[in-house]
Amino acid sequence: PATQMDEARAALRRIFGFDSFRGVQEQVVARVLGGQSTLAVMPTGAGKSLTYQLPAALLDGTCVVISPLIALMHDQLRSARANGIAAAALTSADADWRETADAFCNGALDLLYVAPERASQPGFRDLLNRGRVALFAVDEAHCVSEWGHDFRPDYRLLRPLMDGFPGAARLALTATADAHTRADILEQLGIPAEGMVVAGFDRPNIRYAIRHRQSVPAQLAQLMEEEPGPGIIYAPTRRKVEELAAQLERATGREVRPYHAGLPAEERAENQAAFVASEDMVMVATIAFGMGIDKPDVRFVAHAGIPKSIEAYYQETGRAGRDGDPALAVMFWGAGDFVAARQRVAEVEEARQQGERKRLDALAALVETPQCRRALLLRHFGEEPPQSCGNCDNCLDPPAMIDATELARKLLSA
């Protein structure tokens, strides 16, 4: 339900300090919180850990994480603890295992990491029976399959262990699984086929464009004339949302409604329902709008100013074209957006500034690149894309560039 995901989003911010879920994270977390077993295939760097660490922090009971490498476990322990999540590991390298067992039995652990060799011992099942298991997370789940590139026989013993705890959902995670391996993982770990979630970061039907802002109402009105289908326009403030909604309705004669957290709950609900049902309505909104809204035929998402980060941009533009038909993502930006954003960063607490600055730099790179936008986006999420996609502004209409090396050579030889 929506309230559960609202809670998840609040926890995402509070515990991890992130503004938005990335890609399918949201979908995986929703399934896990709903108790549905899931296989998540997400590229490296996509943020798989969060899909069990966040539920582990929210659910009653402990998330048991099976992970094949002690070094990996210890990395995870460190980062989980740094976020204030109660985590421990039962490995040969951890001497305090009696303490860990006690903590588990007392319900004091959010996360319990264990290697597959230990997990498959009878003593471990006995231990689990003395506490409360909320969730099993099987990391590097391709190890369960002989088709995978790293078969580990002990992974085969996880199924009987998990079968002994029917109340705990299973979450299998892998970055590298072809179709054959995926099917095998589902079978070996007892996850229903409909429980598979595959992250492809590429959204080939979305055409990305990023333009200088001149007159935003005029530019948006033109976009609305070219694109008659349903659209979402993100504006930076509540006031801007209302202003733009009124201006655009007047200028285009199309149905345009506002959405922001300052509107009465009734009006918000009504506008949202109207949008979902409509084939041509445009919603002007703050980022309060969009999460959990299921409308596959959104034909464009526009930003009237820069989003918060590449992650936010990807998530917000990702609401366009979920039906797979062509859709547009257009951002209108001005240099002032970055000036204002940098000022805001200077005001946040010291510890967060560096991270925030990095996020802004990454966003600036996306905005300023003369090269393929999609390639930059995908690389940001750890995918190795082709040089150019043929479906973004820079690929379709390459910006004129001066050959700087040529210029330098001429200057030097002069």
Ligand code: ADP
């Ligand atoms: P994986 O296990 O898929 O390789 P990780 O869980 O190690 O990925 O996460 C990769 C990086 O992405 C980590 O630095 C993590 O903090 C970061 N990350 C995860 N989720 C998000 C998010 N929603 N927003 C921003 N950064 C995220």
Ligand code: MG
């Ligand atoms: Mg990982």
